[in-house]
Amino acid sequence: MKFRLLPVVAAAALLAACSTASEDAGSKTATGNTAPTTAGKAGPVAGSVEEFKVVVGDRVLFGFDQYNLSAEGQAVLKNQAAWLNKYTKYSVVVEGHADERGTREYNLALGERRANSVKAFLAAQGVKADRLKVVSYGKERPECGDSTEACWAKNRRGVSVLQ
Amino acid sequence: MMKSVRQMSLRRMGAALFGLAVAGVALAAAVAPQTARAEVKIDITRGKVEPMPVAIPDFAGPGEAGRFGGDVASVITADLERSGLFAPINKAAFIQDLPSLDTQPRFADWRTINAQLLVQGVVEPQPDGRLRLAFRLWDIYGGEQMKGQAYVTQPENWRRVSHIIADEIYKRVTGEDGYFDTRVVYVAESGPATKRVKRLAIMDQDGANHHYLSDGSNMVLTPRFSPTAQEITYMSYYNGMPRVYLLNIDTGRQELLGDFPGMTFAPRFSPDGNKVVMSMAKDGNSELYDMDLRTRRTSRLTNHPAIDTSPSYSPDGQQIVFNSDRGGAQQLYVMDAQGNNVRRISFGDGRYATPVWSPRGDLIAFTKMKGGEFYIGVMRPDGTGERMLSNGFLMEGPTWAPNGRVLMYYRQEANGAAPQLFSIDLTGFNERRLVTPQGSSDPAWSPLLP
Numbered sequence: 001m002k003f004r005l006l007p008v009v010a011a012a013a014l015l016a017a018c019s020t021a022s023e024d025a026g027s028k029t030a031t032g033n034t035a036p037t038t039a040g041k042a043g044p045v046a047g048s049v050e051e052f053k054v055v056v057g058d059r060v061l062f063g064f065d066q067y068n069l070s071a072e073g074q075a076v077l078k079n080q081a082a083w084l085n086k087y088t089k090y091s092v093v094v095e096g097h098a099d100e101r102g103t104r105e106y107n108l109a110l111g112e113r114r115a116n117s118v119k120a121f122l123a124a125q126g127v128k129a130d131r132l133k134v135v136s137y138g139k140e141r142p143e144c145g146d147s148t149e150a151c152w153a154k155n156r157r158g159v160s161v162l163q
Numbered sequence: 164m165m166k167s168v169r170q171m172s173l174r175r176m177g178a179a180l181f182g183l184a185v186a187g188v189a190l191a192a193a194v195a196p197q198t199a200r201a202e203v204k205i206d207i208t209r210g211k212v213e214p215m216p217v218a219i220p221d222f223a224g225p226g227e228a229g230r231f232g233g234d235v236a237s238v239i240t241a242d243l244e245r246s247g248l249f250a251p252i253n254k255a256a257f258i259q260d261l262p263s264l265d266t267q268p269r270f271a272d273w274r275t276i277n278a279q280l281l282v283q284g285v286v287e288p289q290p291d292g293r294l295r296l297a298f299r300l301w302d303i304y305g306g307e308q309m310k311g312q313a314y315v316t317q318p319e320n321w322r323r324v325s326h327i328i329a330d331e332i333y334k335r336v337t338g339e340d341g342y343f344d345t346r347v348v349y350v351a352e353s354g355p356a357t358k359r360v361k362r363l364a365i366m367d368q369d370g371a372n373h374h375y376l377s378d379g380s381n382m383v384l385t386p387r388f389s390p391t392a393q394e395i396t397y398m399s400y401y402n403g404m405p406r407v408y409l410l411n412i413d414t415g416r417q418e419l420l421g422d423f424p425g426m427t428f429a430p431r432f433s434p435d436g437n438k439v440v441m442s443m444a445k446d447g448n449s450e451l452y453d454m455d456l457r458t459r460r461t462s463r464l465t466n467h468p469a470i471d472t473s474p475s476y477s478p479d480g481q482q483i484v485f486n487s488d489r490g491g492a493q494q495l496y497v498m499d500a501q502g503n504n505v506r507r508i509s510f511g512d513g514r515y516a517t518p519v520w521s522p523r524g525d526l527i528a529f530t531k532m533k534g535g536e537f538y539i540g541v542m543r544p545d546g547t548g549e550r551m552l553s554n555g556f557l558m559e560g561p562t563w564a565p566n567g568r569v570l571m572y573y574r575q576e577a578n579g580a581a582p583q584l585f586s587i588d589l590t591g592f593n594e595r596r597l598v599t600p601q602g603s604s605d606p607a608w609s610p611l612l613p
Contacts, residue, residue, distance in 0.1 A: 103516035103530050103559045105429040109449040109470040112426055116447030145356035145579035
C-alpha cells in the first residue's frame with residue numbers, strides 16, 4: 001500500500017537500491033531508466049498488476065494545462081510498453097486527469113488529451129491499439145485533495161490501469 | 164421519485180383561473196386617489212438599489228385552508244427578500260388585520276410602519292376540494308391597487324402558486340418578468356474530494372421540494388434544462404463510458420444521445436428544444452456537434468485540433484458561443500449555429516471558460532481564471548463591456564435566471580471543501596448562498612415553469 005504513494009519515476013530506482021520501502025521514497029532524483037533487477041523476496045510477483053504499479057510505474061505527470069510527455073514520463077511509458085509487450089494478457093484503460101485549477105468541461109477535454117498522449121506513446125512502442133482504451137475524469141477524481149502545488153502536480157496525471 | 168413533479172399540473176390560465184380584474188378595478192375606483200404621486204417602481208438596472216419596504220401579512224382563510232395562509236406569505240416573503248429588491252417588514256409591526264380580500268386597507272396604518280407596498284391575500288377552500296388563492300398588491304402612498312389576481316388549484320400546489328404570486332409582484336413593481344416559479348437542477352456532491360459521489364438533484368429555486376434524480380452509482384456532471392423544463396441533458400459515466408444523456412423528469416426515462424466513438428460532454432439544448440449541442444472528444448481532440456432530437460442526425464460544427472467545448476446558443480438559436488484554446492489558451496468564441504464565421508470575443512488577461520448566453524441575448528456570462536483566482540463575469544456578445552461580478556478561490560459554471568437579471572454558479576473553497584451554490588444580481592450585488600442538503604455544483608436554472 002505504501003508503494004502506491006511513491007512518485008512513479010522514483011519507483012524503479014528505489015527498487016534497484018533496496019527491496020524494501022524507505023523513508024526517502026519521495027526523492028525526485030530518479031533517472032527513470034535504471035536497469036531492472038530481480039525483485040527481492042518482498043517484491044511483487046513478476047507479471048502481476050502489483051508489479052506494474054510498483055516496479056514499472058503506472059502513471060505519468062503533466063505540467064499545468066499541458067499534455068505533452070516529459071522525458072521522465074516517456075521513460076516510464078517505455079517501461080510500461082516493454083512490460084505490456086511481455087505480458088499480453090492485459091489490456092489497459094488510460095485515465096486522464098486534471099488538477100482543480102481549471103473549469104470542469106475544459107478539464108474533461110484536457111484529461112482526454114492527456115490520456116491520448118499516453119495511449120499514442122504506448123502504441124508507438126508496439127502495444128496493440130486494441131489493448132488500449134482511454135477515459136477522461138477531468139478534475140473529478142483527484143488523488144490528492146489539498147489545494148497545494150504539490151497536490152495539483154500529482155493530480156495532473158495519466159494512469160494506466162490494467163484490465 | 165418523479166411523482167411529485169407529475170402532480171404539478173397547475174392550471175394557470177384559462178377556466179380554472181379567475182382574474183380579479185373586475186373586482187380590483189371596482190375596488191380601486193372606490194378609493195379616491197389622495198395625491199398626485201409617482202408610480203411605485205424599482206429600477207433594477209441601477210447598481211445597488213434600496214430595497215423597497217413591503218408588508219406581507221399571512222393570507223387570511225377559514226379553518227383548514229387557513230393553515231396555508233402563513234406558509235403562502237412566508238414563501239412570497241422569502242422570494243421577494245432574496246431578490247434583494249424588497250425589504251419585507253416584520254409582521255409584529257403590523258397594525259391592521261386584513262381578514263378578507265374586501266377589507267379596505269387603512270393606508271395610514273401601513274404608512275406608519277413605513278410600508279410602501281402591501282400584499283393582501285386570502286386562501287379559500289372550494290366546494291370541490293381545491294384552493295383559491297387571491298391577492299391584491301397595494302401602493303400604500305398612492306392608496307391604489309397595483310395588481311389583483313386569483314388562482315384555483317389543488318392544495319398541494321400552494322407553494323407553486325405562492326411563487327407565481329411573488330413573480331406577479333416582482334413584475335408589477337420592476338417591469339421585468341420574475342424568476343421565482345422556477346427550479347434548479349444541479350450535481351449534489353458528498354464524500355471526500357478524492358472519492359466524491361456526484362448525483363443529480365433537483366429543487367425549487369428557493370431550495371424547497373428537493374429530491375435526487377440519480378443514486379450516485381454513476382458519476383454525473385453538467386445537467387441542463389430543456390426549454391420546457393421537462394427534460395434534462397447531462398453527462399454520466401454509466402458503464403465507465405462518459406456520455407451525454409437525456410432524462411425526462413416526468414417519466415424518469417433516460418436515453419443515450421447519439422452513437423459517438425468517444426466521450427461526449429458539455430451538452431446544452433437549443434432554445435427551441437429541438438437540438439442538443441455538445442462536445443465529442445476522440446484521439447485527443449474535442450469538437451462541437453449538434454444533434455437533432457427528432458431525426459437523431461448529428462453534425463460536426465467545428466473542425467480544429469484545439470479543445471472546443473462548453474457551447475451555448477444565443478436565445479434566437481442563430482449563434483453559439485463556446486470555449487476553445489485554439490489561440491493558445493482558453494478563450495471565448497462565437498460562431499453561427501452551423502459552425503461558420505468563428506470569431507474570438509474575449510481578449511482580456513487570463514483564461515476564459517463556460518460561456519453562457521443570457522436568455523435576453525444582451526450578455527454572455529463566463530468563468531475567468533486569472534492570477535490564481537476564479538471570477539464570474541459578463542460581457543456583451545461582441546466581447547465589449549466585460550465586467551466581473553464575483554471572485555474567489557474557485558468558482559465556475561454560471562447559469563441565468565430566465566429573466567436574465569440573476570446568475571447562479573458554484574463556489575468551492577480550498578483543500579477539498581464541498582462546493583456550494585450561490586446566486587448574484589447582475590449588478591454584482593446581493594450574492595447569496597442557496598443552501599442544499601449536501602455539497603452542490605453545476606447548477607442549471609430552469610425557464611419559468613409552464
